[in-house]
Amino acid sequence: MENNNIPISPIAVAPMMNWTDRHERYFLRQISRNVKLYSEMITCGAILRGDKDRLLSFSPGENPLALQIGGIDKSELSECARIGEDYGYDEINLNVGCPSDRVQSGNFGACLMATPDLVANAVNAMASAVNIPVTVKHRIAINDQEEWDSLFRFVEVVSTAGCRHFIVHARKALLDGLSAKENREVPPLRYELVYRLKEEFPNLSVTINGGITNLDSAEEHLCYVDGVMLGRAVYSEPYLLSEVDNRFFGEDRKNISRHEILESFLPYVEKSVGEGVPLKSIGRHLFGLFNGQPGARSWRRLLSEQLPKFNENPTEALKLLRSAANMVHCSNKFDVAA
Numbered sequence: 638m639e640n641n642n643i644p645i646s647p648i649a650v651a652p653m654m655n656w657t658d659r660h661e662r663y664f665l666r667q668i669s670r671n672v673k674l675y676s677e678m679i680t681c682g683a684i685l686r687g688d689k690d691r692l693l694s695f696s697p698g699e700n701p702l703a704l705q706i707g708g709i710d711k712s713e714l715s716e717c718a719r720i721g722e723d724y725g726y727d728e729i730n731l732n733v734g735c736p737s738d739r740v741q742s743g744n745f746g747a748c749l750m751a752t753p754d755l756v757a758n759a760v761n762a763m764a765s766a767v768n769i770p771v772t773v774k775h776r777i778a779i780n781d782q783e784e785w786d787s788l789f790r791f792v793e794v795v796s797t798a799g800c801r802h803f804i805v806h807a808r809k810a811l812l813d814g815l816s817a818k819e820n821r822e823v824p825p826l827r828y829e830l831v832y833r834l835k836e837e838f839p840n841l842s843v844t845i846n847g848g849i850t851n852l853d854s855a856e857e858h859l860c861y862v863d864g865v866m867l868g869r870a871v872y873s874e875p876y877l878l879s880e881v882d883n884r885f886f887g888e889d890r891k892n893i894s895r896h897e898i899l900e901s902f903l904p905y906v907e908k909s910v911g912e913g914v915p916l917k918s919i920g921r922h923l924f925g926l927f928n929g930q931p932g933a934r935s936w937r938r939l940l941s942e943q944l945p946k947f948n949e950n951p952t953e954a955l956k957l958l959r960s961a962a963n964m965v966h967c968s969n970k971f972d973v974a975a
C-alpha cells in the first residue's frame with residue numbers, strides 16, 4: 638500500500654484513450670526518463686475476457702508506468718489489479734473520472750463520484766490483492782453535487798480503504814448533456830479546491846490535473862500539491878517534456894534535441910514494423926514533435942501521406958523519417974508559442 642515514504646512523481650502524463658498507447662509511451666520515454674506514464678483506461682471486461690498480451694504488454698523501459706482500470710465489480714477489479722502487477726506495472730489506477738455514455742452505461746467512471754462507499758470497497762479489494770500502490774483518478778464532483786462537500790467526502794471515505802494518492806481532474810463532470818470532450822473543457826477549473834484538499838489531508842498525496850499547459854504553471858501548482866498531471870499539452874507538444882528531468886527530477890543532462898529524440902525512437906519503429914505493427918499506428922504519435930518549428934507542416938504531411946506506404950519496407954521508412962526531419966530546422970529549447 639502506498640504511504641508517504643513513497644515519493645509521488647512530481648510530473649505525470651495523463652491516461653488518454655487511444656492516445657497513450659504503448660507506442661506513444663515509448664516515444665515519450667525517449668524524452669523523459671522519469672515522468673510517470675499512465676496507460677489508457679482498460680476495462681475489467683477487456684482485461685478478463687480479451688487478449689491480455691495485446692492490451693497489457695509493454696516494452697522494457699516504459700516504467701515508471703501505471704495501469705488505469707475501469708470497472709466497479711470489486712472481485713473483477715482486484716483480479717485485474719493482480720494481472721496488472723504481474724505484467725510489471727508500478728501502480729494500479731482506478732478511473733472515477735470518465736464521463737462518456739459508454740462508461741456511464743457500465744456504471745463506472747465519473748458516476749462513481751456519487752457512491753464513495755462502493756469505490757472504497759473496490760479500492761480495498763484491489764489494495765489487498767497487490768503490493769503496488771492503488772490510486773484513484775477522479776473529478777471534484779458530478780452534476781448538481783456541491784463541489785467541496787463531494788470532493789471532501791469522496792477522499793475521506795476512499796482514503797480509509799487503502800488509497801493514499803488521489804489524482805484530481807479539477808473540474809466537475811456533467812453527465813447529462815455534455816459530451817466527454819465538452820466535459821474536459823466546459824465545466825470551470827477549480828484548482829483552489831484541490832489545494833484545499835491537500836491542506837485538509839496533509840498525509841495523503843494529491844496530484845492536480847486539468848488545463849495545465851506549461852512547466853512554469855506546473856511548478857506553481859507544486860507549491861500546493863504533490864504532483865501535476867499533464868494530458869493534452871504533452872500529446873500535442875511532446876517536446877514539453879524535454880526539460881522535465883532536469884527541472885523536476887534533479888538530473889543534470891544536456892538538453893536533448895527533437896532530432897535526437899527521433900533518432901533514439903527509430904530502432905523501436907523498425908522493430909515494431911518488423912513485428913507487423915502498421916506504421917500509421919506509430920507515426921500518428923509523432924505529429925507534434927516539431928510543432929511550432931519551421932517545416933513542421935511538411936513533417937506532418939509526410940507522416941500522414943507518405944509514411945503509411947512503407948509498411949513492407951521499414952528500412953526505407955526510417956530513411957524517409959530522417960530526411961523529413963532534416964527538412965525541419967529548429968532550436969533545442971522548448972520555444973513553441975503557447
Ligand SMILES: Cc1cc2nc3c(=O)[nH]c(=O)nc-3n(C[C@H](O)[C@H](O)[C@H](O)COP(=O)(O)O)c2cc1C
Pocket residue numbers: 651652653654655656677678705732734735774806821846847848849866867868869870
Ligand atoms: C483523447 C483523450 C482521452 C482520454 N482518456 C482518458 C482515460 O482513458 N482515462 C482518464 O482517466 N482520463 C482520460 N482523459 C482525460 C485526461 O486524462 C485528463 O484528465 C484531461 O484531458 C484533462 O487534463 P489536460 O487538460 O491536461 O488534458 C482523456 C483525455 C483525452 C483528451
